[in-house]
Amino acid sequence: MDADGIGWHFSGMTPRPSIPVFTLFGETSAFPDVIHCERVLDRARLHDWVISAHRHRQMSQILQIEAGRAEARVDGRVMVLGPGDWLYIPAQAVHGFVFSQGAEGTVLSFLAPITAGMTPQMSPWLARPQTGRLSDRAAGLIEDMRATHASRGTFRTQRLVGLSHVLLATIAEDTLDGAGPAHPAERHMDALDALIARHLAAGWTARDYAAALHVTTGHLNRIVQAAKGCSLTAHLEAALMAEACRLIAFTRMPLAEIGFRLGFKDPSYFSRRFRRSFGEAPATYRQRIQDS
Incomplete structure (x- = not known):
């Protein structure tokens, strides 16, 4: 209560x-x-x-x-x-x-x-x-x-x-408009999300993002955990899968090409990762969005 x-x-x-x-x-x-x-x-x-x-x-x-x-x-x-x-x-x-x-x-x-x-x-x-x-x-x-x-x-x-x-x-x-200065942790999250947007398909690891922000991987993980309630690895995975959703829903690119653009050399592995995140295969997701 x-x-x-x-x-x-x-x-x-x-x-x-x-x-x-x-x-x-x-x-x-x-x-x-x-x-x-x-x-x-x-x-x-x-x-x-x-x-x-x-x-x-x-x-x-x-x-x-x-x-x-x-x-x-x-x-x-x-x-x-x-x-x-x-x-x-x-x-x-x-x-x-x-x-x-x-x-x-x-x-x-x-x-x-x-x-x-x-x-x-x-x-x-x-x-x-x-x-x-x-x-x-x-x-x-x-x-x-x-x-x-x-x-x-x-x-x-x-x-x-x-x-x-x-x-x-x-x-x-x-x-x-009129917002005050951000907390240091918020600034790190803002910078992290900007880096993710630029390097999403480059295969950057958690260590790469931490190095670019001049912090340790453990410290960056704690910042993400406090801000998002999940690990740095999970946050990176969510961003990757969100981009996969966008490309699947709003482009006509073959699914294998979308996976390749996002760093997946094996189309079947891309499909498994997508299914693990959303509970359905990329092809099923695309068809459902198109039908709606």
Whole structure:
């Protein structure tokens, strides 16, 4: 229980593997679209206004509150959201919600290829939970996304992807305006993610990244563990697989060529690594994204 008596269905002592992995806002069914948009009211009331702690393997989300209140716990940090507030949740972050009865807003869910397709400069921002007040421009973009999601058309998916990139860049700029200097650990994470974006296909090891940042591998591993809740090796693997998702979903390159570009000389080994991360073969993933 929290100090004010709200039950969270969450324990910071629970090992990560025991935390359920959802594909949507409280659901375990297949992700139905390249981007998903739904109302808080429609989903939260089905769960008695409580979404228990969970994480998404390859999906990030934006929660926007229009009316009522939400208490969110993201990787152990508690945040209270009211009308006009938004929360960005990166993939793999453990999170849960308690909504006031009748709360309303929007939940936007983005598959990994959407965020992986943004510029490397966005990577540090996208890697961490973020929150803030919704600007008029960002609110208008969410309205446009809701309307586009409900529409039909030959280029609906392309419009949704474009709007997603503009929305994420807009709220990132809103949070960075006037931000103070970053903590040294945050600066190391920012520099690490920038290096990963530049050298993803070069076969760099954890030792290579540590050397480029002039720290020991153990120290860099501790920084990543504190920031991401996973090892440096796991963080590098996640970045590699996110890029694989982007190339598979948004290019027509043969799967073997994608694997080769990412440093895999053996296509079958690339397929096994991808399946280990996402539970399905690259060809199955591509077909599912195309079908949506």
